[in-house]
Amino acid sequence: MTxxxxxxxxxxxxxxxLILPRxxxxxxxxxxxxSPEYRSSQLRAPAQPLxxxxxxxxxxxxxxxGAERVTAADxxxxxxxxxxxxxxxxxxxxxxxxxxxxxVPDTLVEIWQANSAGRYAHRVDDHPAPLDxxxxxxxxxxxxxxxxxxxxxxxxxxxxxxxHLNAWRPAHIHFSLFGRAFTQRLVTQMYFPGDxxxxxxxxFNSVPDPKARERMxxxxxxxxxxxxxxxxxxxxxxxRGPSATVFETQEDA
Amino acid sequence: MSLPITPSQTVGPFLAIVLxxxxxxxxxxxxxxxxxxxxxxxxxxxxxxxxxALIETWQADPDSRFDxxxxxxxxxxxxxxxxxxxxxCPTDASGQYRIVxxxxxxxxxxAGGTEAPHLDVSVFSRGLLDRVVTRIYFPDQAEANAADPVxxxxxxxxxxxxxIASAVPGGEPxxxxxxxxLRGDRETVFFDV
Numbered sequence: 371m372t373x374x375x376x377x378x379x380x381x382x383x384x385x386x387x388l389i390l391p392r393x394x395x396x397x398x399x400x401x402x403x404x405s406p407e408y409r410s411s412q413l414r415a416p417a418q419p420l421x422x423x424x425x426x427x428x429x430x431x432x433x434x435x436g437a438e439r440v441t442a443a444d445x446x447x448x449x450x451x452x453x454x455x456x457x458x459x460x461x462x463x464x465x466x467x468x469x470x471x472x473x474v475p476d477t478l479v480e481i482w483q484a485n486s487a488g489r490y491a492h493r494v495d496d497h498p499a500p501l502d503x504x505x506x507x508x509x510x511x512x513x514x515x516x517x518x519x520x521x522x523x524x525x526x527x528x529x530x531x532x533x534h535l536n537a538w539r540p541a542h543i544h545f546s547l548f549g550r551a552f553t554q555r556l557v558t559q560m561y562f563p564g565d566x567x568x569x570x571x572x573x574f575n576s577v578p579d580p581k582a583r584e585r586m587x588x589x590x591x592x593x594x595x596x597x598x599x600x601x602x603x604x605x606x607x608x609x610r611g612p613s614a615t616v617f618e619t620q621e622d623a
Numbered sequence: 624m625s626l627p628i629t630p631s632q633t634v635g636p637f638l639a640i641v642l643x644x645x646x647x648x649x650x651x652x653x654x655x656x657x658x659x660x661x662x663x664x665x666x667x668x669x670x671x672x673x674x675x676a677l678i679e680t681w682q683a684d685p686d687s688r689f690d691x692x693x694x695x696x697x698x699x700x701x702x703x704x705x706x707x708x709x710x711x712c713p714t715d716a717s718g719q720y721r722i723v724x725x726x727x728x729x730x731x732x733x734a735g736g737t738e739a740p741h742l743d744v745s746v747f748s749r750g751l752l753d754r755v756v757t758r759i760y761f762p763d764q765a766e767a768n769a770a771d772p773v774x775x776x777x778x779x780x781x782x783x784x785x786x787i788a789s790a791v792p793g794g795e796p797x798x799x800x801x802x803x804x805l806r807g808d809r810e811t812v813f814f815d816v
Contacts, residue, residue: 387731387732387733387734387735388695388696388731388732388733389695389733390693390695390733391693394628395815396627396628399627399628399630400630400631400752400753401630401631401632401752401753402752403751403752403753403755405752408633408750408752410633410749410750411750411751411752412668412750413667413668413669413671413750413805413806414667414668414673414748414749414750414751414805414806415750415751415752415805415806416755416805416806416810416811416813417668417806417807417810418782418810418812418813420755420813420814420815421776421777421812421813421814421815422814422815423756423773423814423815423816424732424772424773425816426730426732426733426738427683427689427694427730427731427738428681428682428683428689428730428738428741428743429743429816430693430694431681431689431691431693431694432681432691432709433681433707433708433709434690434691435709439644467626468626469625469626469627469628470625470626471625471626480641480642481641482637482638482640482641482642490637490640491640492636492637492639492640494636494637494675495636495637506640507640507641508640508641509641510641544632544634544635544637544638546634546641546642550691550693551693552681552743552745552816553816555679555745555754556629556631557631557632557633557634557747557754558629558630558631558632559632559633559635573632573633573752574632576632576752577630577632581627582627582630583630585627585628585629585630586629586630586632607629608626608627608628608629609628609629610628611626
C-alpha cells in the first residue's frame, strides 16, 4: 500500500495546472467499515485497507440532479394515498450545509423509513407489525436556495432485527444526499432525541465519537411544531466542505 | 466557520423503497449511438451474491468534460443528448447490476499527466456502514491504463487488475463485465477519497 502517491497535501493548488477545490478528509467521524458488533459487516466490509485516492476532476464534480427528479407531492409522505397514515404526524426540516458553513442549495434529498408500527413497505421486512396502506415511507425533495429541506411524515416506529438477541433499531429516517461533488455523497440516518434504544444499537454506536453520534439526532422544536397538527423536528446535515483558501485561490485565478 | 460533518450510516436492507429510479441504469437513453453496457455481480466475503446493494457511477463524457461549474475548464454541455454522467442500479436476486453509458474520455491531472478513461463507483449495502468507492477502467486501454497515476500507485498487479473491466466473452463490442468483490479472495480495490 502506498502512503500518499499523489502528494494529496498539494494537488489542490497545482502551479500552472488545473486548480480544483479540495475536500477535507475527516478522521474519526464515519464508522469504521469493520465494526464486528454490526454482524452484517463481517462478510461485507473490505478486509484490505482503503487506498488513498486523489480528488481530481471526477471526484470534485458530481451529478447536479434537478427538479425533474422531484414533484411537490414527494415531500409530504402523509397525503399521497387515499387516507392518512396512522401515527404521530411530524415535520422534519433542516439545512444541508458544507463544513465551511455554506448552504448546499438545489441538492436532491431522498428519505425512506418504517411506518409508525415499525414496519417497512418492503417485501423482505417480515416483522409481524401491520403494514399501513396509506404509507409507503418514501420521500424526495430539493433543498432551497438556503440549503433547506422539509418533509411531512409520521414518526417511524422502532423494530426488532436479528443482529443479536433482543436487538431493536431506534426509530430513524434514512437520508441520502449528493451535495455537488462525488466526494460529498452521504447516506446516513436521522434519529430522535431521547431514544432509550441508542445504548444497545451497534449501528448508531458504530460512530466512534459520542459527539459525532449526537449529530445524527434531530432536535425537537416547539417553534417548528404546528398547533393542533404536527410535531416539529430540526436536523441540519453537514457534508464535507472544500477548503476555503483553495476556493479563494480558484476565484482569483 | 467550520462545522463538524454528519457521520455516515448504513443504507440498510430497504433502500429499494426510494433509491432505485426507473431510468437509473441509463446514463444515456437506451439506443444512444455508441452506448456501452457494463454489467457485473457484487459478491460478499463468502462468495455469495449481494442482492441488496446499490451501485452508483459518475464519469466524464466522451469529450472528457463535465457539465459542472467546479470543472476549471468550464462546464460543458454533454457530448450526447440525454447524457447524465450519473448511473444508479440496485443489484437483483443474483447480485447483478447493469449500467448503460458512453465511454468517458481521458482526463488531465492537475499537476500534469493523464488519467485513463474511468468511472468512479460507489457501492452501498446493508453491512457497509459507509459507501465503498472503486473505479472501473477499460481493458482495451492498456497504454492509457499503464500511464494512469491512480492505477500505477497500486503496486500489486493482481489487485490493480480488480479495477479493470473485461470484455464480455463472445459479446458485442461495447459489452463489459465488472464484478465487485467486497471482501476476501480477489477483493476489489477500494479507495479513500
